[in-house]
Amino acid sequence: MPYITVKLLEGRTTAQKQALVEKVTDAVVETTGASKEKVVVFIEDMKPEHYAVGGQLLSDLN
Amino acid sequence: MPYITVKLLEGRTTAQKQALVEKVTDAVVETTGASKEKVVVFIEDMKPEHYAVGGQLLSDLN
Amino acid sequence: MPYITVKLLEGRTTAQKQALVEKVTDAVVETTGASKEKVVVFIEDMKPEHYAVGGQLLSDLN
Amino acid sequence: MPYITVKLLEGRTTAQKQALVEKVTDAVVETTGASKEKVVVFIEDMKPEHYAVGGQLLSDLN
Amino acid sequence: MPYITVKLLEGRTTAQKQALVEKVTDAVVETTGASKEKVVVFIEDMKPEHYAVGGQLLSDLN
Amino acid sequence: MPYITVKLLEGRTTAQKQALVEKVTDAVVETTGASKEKVVVFIEDMKPEHYAVGGQLLSDLN
Numbered sequence A, B, C, D, E, F: 001m002p003y004i005t006v007k008l009l010e011g012r013t014t015a016q017k018q019a020l021v022e023k024v025t026d027a028v029v030e031t032t033g034a035s036k037e038k039v040v041v042f043i044e045d046m047k048p049e050h051y052a053v054g055g056q057l058l059s060d061l062n
Helices: A014-032 B014-032 C014-032 D014-032 E014-032 F014-032
Strands: A003-009 A040-046 A051-053 B003-009 B040-046 B051-053 C003-009 C040-046 C051-053 D003-009 D040-046 D051-053 E003-009 E040-046 E051-053 F003-009 F040-046 F051-053
Touching: A003 A014, A003 F014, A014 A040, A014 F003, A014 F014, B003 B014, B003 C014, B014 B040, B014 C003, B014 C014, C003 C014, C014 C040, D003 D014, D003 E014, D014 D040, D014 E003, D014 E014, E003 E014, E014 E040, F003 F014, F014 F040
Parallel strands: A003 A040, B003 B040, C003 C040, D003 D040, E003 E040, F003 F040
Antiparallel strands: A003 F003, A040 D051, A051 B040, B003 C003, B051 D040, C040 E051, C051 F040, D003 E003, E040 F051
16 A cells, blocks of 8 residues: 556556556655555556547557 | 546447437537537446446446 | 447446437447447446546646 | 455456356355356456556556 | 456455455466465445446336 | 546645646656646546455555
């Protein structure tokens, strides 16, 4: 605890994901007082054909 | 806002997904008064071996 | 199946929620071919102090 | 109803998933009084590069 | 890991929830080989006016 | 996009939540290159009787 889920468009590199979970974890530890080793982060990749804003799939906007 | 997640069995065509996000977005706009460009839809595909009803995977029922 | 989750700001009336689930269900049936009685909708109310855009809680923007 | 989501590391066999949904469903029926045929289980596979504890991806810990 | 979310209608007693998390945890340990102390269960209560099947809120069906 | 959900035990102050969403948003912007105004954070409060580790509710461990 806490548990953080980050849903973002697919295509980030492993280095970006490593930095993402490290920095997000630090931000949560700093502001909530949670122990670092208790912070869990899940990443969820989204495909552009599975994400829509205003009724249009992202894959149709590109 | 609002944010809508539609979890459904994999296998729908792109045309079906385009129609799905368009019609669901319209339904949300019409009934909640949200601005169309603020409505976000996420689609989540389920595999038949990851979905069970009554203790049996869908892949075992077909 | 399908399963739809609608996350929206708290404060909608019961009549709005009734209309929302009815119209969203119809939209899903029409576009995916699912049987109406199989469509499940979950509503999740968000408090303005639990929702942030651009690093600011909605409760601080109003 | 109820709806159960099991998020676990990818790599379980089909036989393990069959046993998992069967036993979890039985546990829910026994303790909540729900009808067995109404219990729904979703399985979500996680990749080791999408799961972090203490700021480190599982794929970097192995 | 694993992480289990149980979404169910509000109104269960504390004793039922205690039994639910205990039995579900045992079922997951037995079938996946996870260590018991690593199994996490989240319970989510649903209100009848936030849950619809076939386009009708449960609160309108009772 | 991205969308971040932070599930944590209830009881944090508004000031902690303000700091949490600000710092987490900054961490996501810095590591993914997303525009700050596109980053969305949802907070979900958990009650101790709705969260179990090792088959025991947190409310029974305190």
